[in-house]
Amino acid sequence: MEKNYSLPADHDLFPDGAKRCSLMQFMAWMGIVGVVAAWGLYAAYKVLSTGLGVTALDDYFGFGLWITFDLAVIALGAGAFFTGLLRYILNIDPLKNIINLTVIVGFICYSGAMLILVLDVGQPVRAWFGYWHANVHSMLTEVIFCITCYLIVLIIEFIPLVFEQKQLDRIPVLHHIAHNLHVMMPLFAGVGAFLSTFHQGSLGGMYGVLFARPYVFRDGFFVWPWTFFLFVISAVGSGPVFTVLIATIMEKMTGRKLVSWEIKSLMGKIAGSMLFVYLIFKFLDTYGWIEHILPHAGLTFDQNFYGNIYGQWLLWAELGVCGVLPCIILLTPSLRNNPALFYSAALLDCIGITINRYVFTVQALAMPVMPFDSWETYAPNWAEWGSSALIIAYGAIVLSLSYRYLPVFPQEKKLNATKA
């Protein structure tokens, strides 16, 4: 067979009909990402070899950037379970065009969060104690159970996509495994939705049960504090648009259309609807917190804020600019179908959820509860930023490899047909 030297050296591995940049270009991009990853690996090495003393965490801020990062990526990774639920259980068929990407993004978010936890936990080799010596009363136990189980589900969901790689698909056994896993996918989507709902909720519950921390303490329904439900709904109100943002960044970087506007708009509408439901509950929750929980603890609303770093602006930014505003844009067809407004709304939505996770993690610990104690402030240092950057680099590597070699986007061929 005659070789076509105008094609990239690894073109035999590309999905059918897909055009990709040259291998040199790809390696250059991987080199840039690799530099960031190397910095992060050094930070991770320092943390593991020296101890958490190299971070800016202290006895007031036992949780910091890493836990915020984990909570944010787990919320934003919720696109995977929620889209899976809508696609496989509720049969919203058009979502098949983005489901692969949601699975990959979900896998990156969850595996990345677990890698961060390896650093964040003081005794990572004892991580299995969560199963062996489980305290069934702890929300964190539920988080440990559900996150590890759900990561396994995500791996199972990712496997068929890997086996559908053009060369691997020629191996009969892999082809059949992929096919059979596809047949069983509604089952995994259902299990994933169940596990995800519970650990998203438990992550919120983790804060809501802290009855001696009035900033985050919430009464609730039965054994679940309100934050349990708020964290679930806010995750599904932002996860879908996060996946859309990732798809759009990939489109800008590769210069190819990957997901049609209709699908993006549908994901925006889904996220907007969930964001609307979330905001109703969030406003009710905030009202209940101000009127009931704070006075009960002998505190006023103003006592929960401090200077600029933990000022009220964070609350208003979360609820208004990054809550109500993107919700209006995503739910109004004329606004939603304006790409600039749509992407801005998606970004604001994700920022709002990140602010929420940040204030629940950091501001809650910064605020003094004993009247004679004082506000403390926290700023992460290079070791925490570096290792977080490692996870972003890891995500970029997984996404880049998946895009280059796996059939991630079913619409790609059709959307780029005129260009070819």
Added chain:
Amino acid sequence: MEIKEFKVKWGMAIDLDKCTGCGACMVACQAENNLAPIADASNKIKVMNWLVVYELSNKKPFPEHDVAYLPRPCQQCGHPPCVSVCPVVATDKNEEGGIVSQIYPRCIGCRYCMAACPYHARYFNWLDPVWPEGMEKALTPDVSVRPRGVVEKCSFCHHRFMKAKDKAIAEGRDPEALADGDYVTSCAEACPNGAIVFGDLNNPDHQVYHLSRSKYASRLLERLHANTQVYYLSRREWVRRQLDNYLDNEKVKG
């Protein structure tokens, strides 16, 4: 809310009007419980102190200015915020006496208990403990040292409790009915003014029983219902007002 009750309940009554803030209790605690010195102790919220003395101020200008000092050990809550959250049962409240335990070989170092505790009574081993040469020979043999990566806290000198019970058994007395003074924490022992009184909160033969029932006694952050086993006494109303959060229209107890 479920509060763990015991026949014997070890507790403290700390008279804030007697405390001069000398810090002897902190030093005694550090030495007794094998707390390693920190190489760089400039960041005061990253150093290990099972017991910290806080300075309270009435924030008034001279001549009305007044200060008080408040020693803060672990409050050994009856309804501990830290226990239910621990994912691996590395901390518990299930022993007669009501002392909240901390099991170092079980702790995974997630620090969720630290986030839960409003008293900042829990400390994390950020680095390996390093003992200046010779100091390791002065360690208390009954207290285990802790590795990096685990949380620790005041145990009301639990090893002294064990010793007191052993002594009672050896002398043919009931180890579950120790007399006042049989078991005393190192901080209470070191206090030059007798500001810290330790004993069984449920036993009328113990001084702490009566002090804890004084009209001037209250506990830290009572309205959060942690139900602590450490009582603070002061005849100064402004001091008692700083023991809990009060809205402007609320009257202080006592």
